[in-house]
Amino acid sequence: MSAQPFLLETKALCVHRGARQILRGIDLRIAPGEVVGLIGPNGAGKSTLMRAALGMQPSSGEIALAGTPLFALSTRERALRAAFLPQGREIGWPVSVEALIALGRHPHRGPGAPLGPEDQRAIEEAMVLADVAQFRSRPAVELSGGEQARVLIARALAQQAPLLLADEPNSGLDPAHQIALMETFSARAGRGGASGQGWARGQGGPKGQGSEAGGVLVSLHDLSLAARWCTRLVLLSEGSVLADGPPVEVLSEANLERAFGVAADIFETENGLAVILTGRARGPAGIE
Amino acid sequence: MSSSINNSFHGDGDHRRQRDRYALTIALLAALVLVMFVLSLLIGTSALSMGDSLAAIWGGRGEAAWLVMSEIRLPRSILGAAIGASLGLSGAALQGFLRNPLAEPGLIGVTSAASLGAVLAIYTGFASLFALALPIGALLGAGAATLLVQVIAGGAGSMLSLILAGVAITSFAGAMTSLVLNMSSNPFAALEIVFWMMGSLADRSMLHVQIALPFMVLGWVLLGLLGRGLDALTLGDEAAASLGIRLDRLRLMAILGTAASVGAATAVAGGISFVGLVVPHLLRPLVGAQPSRLLLASALGGAALLLGADIATRLLVPQQELKLGVLTALVGAPFFLWLVIRTRRQLT
Numbered sequence: 001m002s003a004q005p006f007l008l009e010t011k012a013l014c015v016h017r018g019a020r021q022i023l024r025g026i027d028l029r030i031a032p033g034e035v036v037g038l039i040g041p042n043g044a045g046k047s048t049l050m051r052a053a054l055g056m057q058p059s060s061g062e063i064a065l066a067g068t069p070l071f072a073l074s075t076r077e078r079a080l081r082a083a084f085l086p087q088g089r090e091i092g093w094p095v096s097v098e099a100l101i102a103l104g105r106h107p108h109r110g111p112g113a114p115l116g117p118e119d120q121r122a123i124e125e126a127m128v129l130a131d132v133a134q135f136r137s138r139p140a141v142e143l144s145g146g147e148q149a150r151v152l153i154a155r156a157l158a159q160q161a162p163l164l165l166a167d168e169p170n171s172g173l174d175p176a177h178q179i180a181l182m183e184t185f186s187a188r189a190g191r192g193g194a195s196g197q198g199w200a201r202g203q204g205g206p207k208g209q210g211s212e213a214g215g216v217l218v219s220l221h222d223l224s225l226a227a228r229w230c231t232r233l234v235l236l237s238e239g240s241v242l243a244d245g246p247p248v249e250v251l252s253e254a255n256l257e258r259a260f261g262v263a264a265d266i267f268e269t270e271n272g273l274a275v276i277l278t279g280r281a282r283g284p285a286g287i288e
Numbered sequence: 289m290s291s292s293i294n295n296s297f298h299g300d301g302d303h304r305r306q307r308d309r310y311a312l313t314i315a316l317l318a319a320l321v322l323v324m325f326v327l328s329l330l331i332g333t334s335a336l337s338m339g340d341s342l343a344a345i346w347g348g349r350g351e352a353a354w355l356v357m358s359e360i361r362l363p364r365s366i367l368g369a370a371i372g373a374s375l376g377l378s379g380a381a382l383q384g385f386l387r388n389p390l391a392e393p394g395l396i397g398v399t400s401a402a403s404l405g406a407v408l409a410i411y412t413g414f415a416s417l418f419a420l421a422l423p424i425g426a427l428l429g430a431g432a433a434t435l436l437v438q439v440i441a442g443g444a445g446s447m448l449s450l451i452l453a454g455v456a457i458t459s460f461a462g463a464m465t466s467l468v469l470n471m472s473s474n475p476f477a478a479l480e481i482v483f484w485m486m487g488s489l490a491d492r493s494m495l496h497v498q499i500a501l502p503f504m505v506l507g508w509v510l511l512g513l514l515g516r517g518l519d520a521l522t523l524g525d526e527a528a529a530s531l532g533i534r535l536d537r538l539r540l541m542a543i544l545g546t547a548a549s550v551g552a553a554t555a556v557a558g559g560i561s562f563v564g565l566v567v568p569h570l571l572r573p574l575v576g577a578q579p580s581r582l583l584l585a586s587a588l589g590g591a592a593l594l595l596g597a598d599i600a601t602r603l604l605v606p607q608q609e610l611k612l613g614v615l616t617a618l619v620g621a622p623f624f625l626w627l628v629i630r631t632r633r634q635l636t
Contacts, residue, residue: 090524
C-alpha cells in the first residue's frame with residue numbers, strides 16, 4: 001500500500017439493536033484503487049455496516065474516513081469523502097432526472113450557491129456513466145424501476161466522493177447495465193475497466209477525476225459478478241467477517257456452505273471465477 | 289454507457305430554461321399578489337366607491353375615507369397577505385419535509401392548540417381585558433403545542449411520530465374546546481367562540497398586525513432556510529443524511545417555523561383551513577416539483593388566494609359577511625376530495 005490513508009477504516013465496529021448484536025467487531029479497510037464486494041446472506045449486517053461506517057447508525061468501535069476519525073468530521077466534510085447509495089430507492093416528487101442527479105452536488109455547494117460549471121460537468125459525466133442522459137428532462141418517477149435505479153446511481157456518482165458505498169445497486173438492472181455499473185466502479189477505482197468507454201472520455205475533461213484513485217464498497221448477491229469485478233471480497237455472516245481477501249480465496253465451497261448454506265461448483269475461467277449454485281447444502285445450515 | 293459527454297451545452301440550456309420558467313412563475317405570482325392586495329384595499333362593505341378609495345390613498349389624512357382605508361382595510365389586507373403566505377409556505381415546507389402531498393400546516397397541532405388558547409381567553413373573560421388578550425392567549429396555546437410536539441417527536445423521533453403527536457394534540461385540543469363550549473353558561477360567549485373559530489379577517493387593526501407579523505416573519509425565515517434540505521429529502525431520509533443534511537435540525541426548523549407563522553396566523557384570524565394544503569398542490573407542477581422552489585411560490589400563491597378569498601367574503605353576501613374560514617373550507621374540501629381520488633387512481 002502507498003502512504004495514502006485508507007478511504008475507510010473500521011476497528012472493532014459493533015452495532016446493537018435492542019438486545020440483538022447486528023455487527024460483532026468488524027475490522028474493515030478500503031484503500032484507494034479497491035473495489036470491495038460485500039457479500040453475505042440476508043440479515044448478515046451488510047446494510048448496517050454501510051450505515052454505521054457513515055455514522056448514520058449508532059455504533060461502538062473506531063471509524064475513520066481518509067485518515068480522519070468520523071466524529072471529527074462535519075456532515076458536509078463526511079459527504080465530500082464518502083457517497084452512499086442506499087438500498088431503498090426513494091424518489092419523493094416528480095422532479096426531472098437532471099434535478100435529481102444535481103442533488104449529489106449538495107456537499108460541494110455553499111449555502112445559497114447555485115450550480116456552477118464544475119457542478120454541471122459532474123452531473124453531465126454522471127449521466128453519461130449511468131446511461132441516463134437521454135432521460136434528463138423527464139420526471140424520474142415516470143421511468144422504469146431499472147432506469148430509476150440508474151438515475152439514483154448517477155446521483156451518487158455526481159457526488160464525486162473518493163469513497164462510494166453502494167448497497168445492492170445491481171438489483172433490478174439488466175445484464176448489460178450490471179456490467180456497465182461494475183465497469184464504472186472499476187474506473188472509479190482507477191482501474192480503467194475492460195471497456196469503460198464512458199469513463200475514458202470523461203477523463204478527458206480538464207478536471208477529470210482519473211488522477212486520484214477512489215474506492216468502492218459494494219454489496220452484491222450475484223457471486224459471479226462479484227468474483228469478476230471486485231478486487232477483494234468481504235464475506236459477512238451473522239455480523240462477523242467470515243472471510244476477507246481476493247475472490248479466489250473468499251469464494252470457496254466451504255465458505256459458501258458455511259455462510260449461505262448452499263452447495264456450489266466453482267470454476268476458474270480466463271475471465272475470473274464462475275460460481276454455479278448446485279443446491280442447498282446438507283450441512284448444519286441446511287433445513288434437513 | 290458510451291454516448292458522448294460533450295453535450296453540456298444542451299444541459300446548460302435545459303437548466304437555464306427551468307430557471308427562467310421558475311423566475312417567470314414567481315414574477316407572475318408576485319404580480320397577482322399585488323393586484324389582489326390593491327383590490328382588497330379598494331373593495332369593502334362600507335359605502336366607499338373605488339374612486340373614493342383611490343382618492344383616499346392619494347388624498348389627505350383625517351378624512352373619513354382615509355380612516356376607513358388606513359384603520360380598517362389596510363390592516364386587513366396586510367393580514368390577508370401575511371396569513372396566506374404563512375399558510376402556503378408552511379404547507380409546502382411540511383409536505384416537502386414529510387414527503388407527503390396530503391400534509392398541511394394544521395398537522396402538527398399548532399392550529400387547534402392556538403384555537404384552544406383563544407377560546408380559553410374568551411371563556412375566562414381574559415379576552416375582554418385588553419385588545420390583544422385574545423391573540424396572546426392563542427399564541428400561548430401554539431407555544432405549548434410546539435413544546436409538546438418537540439418533546440414527543442423531536443430528537444431521534446421519526447416522521448411518523450411527528451404526525452402521530454400532531455394528531456394527538458389536535459384531538460385533545462379539539463376535545464378541550466368542546467368542553468369549554470359545553471361548560472359555557474353564557475350563550476353570548478359561546479356564540480363569540482363559535483364565530484371566532486370560523487376564522488375571519490374582519491375588524492382587525494394595526495395592533496393585530498404588530499403582534500402577529502414578527503412571529504410570522506420569524507417563521508418565514510426558518511422555513512425559507514429549509515429549501516436545500518427539502519430537495520435532498522426527495523431521495524429519502526438515508527440518502528439525504530448521507531449528503532450531509534442534518535435531519536434533526538431540519539425537523540426542528542420545520543416545526544418551529546410552522547408553529548411561529550401558523551400560530552400567529554391563527555391567533556389573529558382563527559382557523560383557516562385548506563389554503564396550506566391546496567396551494568402547494570396547485571403550484572407544484574409549475575416549479576418542476578422541486579420542494580425548494582415550491583416554498584416561495586406557495587408563499588406568494590397562498591397570499592394571493594387568501595386575499596382573493598377575503599375579497600369574496602365581502603362580495604358574495606354583502607348583508608351578512610361570510611366567515612373566511614367557512615369559505616376556504618367550502619371551496620377547499622371538494623378540492624381535497626378530488627385530490628384523494630386522483631392520488632388513489634395514481635396508486636392503483
